[in-house]
Each structure stands twice: as structure tokens, then as C-alpha cells.
Amino acid sequence: MTDAPRREAPPLRREGFHHIGNSTHWIVLEGVAILTDPWIAEPADGALLHRLPAQPLPCDPDVVLITHRHGDHFDPAALARLTRGSVVLLPAGKLRDRVRALGFDDVRGVTAGDRLEVRGLAIDVVRGKHSVPEVCYRVERNGRAFFFGGDTMLTPEIEALAAAKPASLVILPGERSTLFGLRFVMVPAEAIGLARRFGARQAVLTHHEQTVADRWFLRLVLRIPPPDPAELPEWFTVPVPGDFIAFPWAGGAVVSSVEVSS
């Protein structure tokens, strides 16, 4: 514990992007609160530790977006903390029953290509590419939009979406992680290029605090180097848990963060 003074985190109803940890983000878009890939369990998926502790999980989102079944993106312990009135979107299949069993009434299994109206948001679902099936989301309200990429690689469908529907803010992975020597997520240069093709004015790196748990077999097959911010342009932010980033249409800069003790 530390007695060091902590700056206050911005109120969670503030419009913009609040980084909670890993791929868990709290985004307030035109008054609608969106929680992405809620996660609290550590080690995530039994394999991943995190270099920086996550912020407390906000528990009353209007909409929850889940990209895929890996434990650092689909975490029943985190979902169990959320208000059951939240609408949960996740890839169609068995995950839906697991969330409904927690008491959520409105759980929507989505498929790539879907377009939904949810709580005033227009949401496009697009196919990702990862070591398991994944979807990504473009979310728009009142003409303002962001794209959330979970931990995907590039796909033709994401490229087509970027060409057809720009997004001023993109939240993208960009790392050199490998499993058995094979990539499962886009590298920094790909993320920068995709952000440009979306016409983004601001990009935020997601899914970048993890390390491999200290188990010899994991360390043998799974490599997760930390991000190098020098690889990213100044408009591509590497947030720490607690950072708040205003939307690009409202300034776009990192305006505050809480101190994170390690």
C-alpha cells in the first residue's frame, strides 16, 4: 500500500475513453456507457498476468461488447459483477447461454456482418481473425463513431468497413506476440495503417499490459513482448489503467490519469 496522493479518476459518466485494463475499456459515447471485454480474473485465461493492475471494474454499463471467448476478454467473474439490465453483445454460440445463466435478459449473439440498433447505438459487427473466432465492433451515435478491435489481426472485412465507414477513434491492438511462433494479433505497423484507413484522428492501443504467467511450458510456446511506444506516432496513445482520453471531436488528448502503484 502507498500513502502517495492519487489524482482523482475522471467521473465515469464523462464523455470519452476510460482505460480500465487490458481490453477492458469504459467508453461514454453521446451519453451511452459501453464496456468492452470486461475482465477481472488473474491470471487471465490461466496464462496471462498483467504488468499494471487494472482499475476497478465499472458495473453499470448500458451495453457490453465482447469480442471472443479468451479469458481476458470473456470473463464470467467480471460479468457477474455487472448490472443485469446491461445489453450484452457477444459472438453467437455457447457464450450466450453462459451469460444468460448469470441472469442477463438481453444477451445477443452476433455474427460478422450484423448491423444492430442497441440503446441508441448503431453497431456494425465485423469478422476478426485470431486464434479463435472473433468479432470486432464499430459503434456510432449521432454521427460520432469508434472502432474496437479486441485482439484481432487484419481481415478483408475490417478493411472494407474502414473504407465504407470511417471512425474518428480506433482502439486497436499492435504487438508482436506469438503462440508456437505464429502471430495471432496485428503488429504496430498494421495498426497504424488501419487507423489511417479508418480516417482516425486518435488511436488507442488496447490489450498491451499482459505478460506470460510463470509456467515453463507457457514461456516456451507463448511470447508477448511489451509494446514500444516509440513504434507509434504521437496520435496513437498507449494508455495505462486509469487514463482518460477525450474523444477526438472534443480535443483528443490524454487529459488525466490516476497514479498506478506497482
Ligand SMILES: [Zn+2]
Ligand atoms: Zn484473445
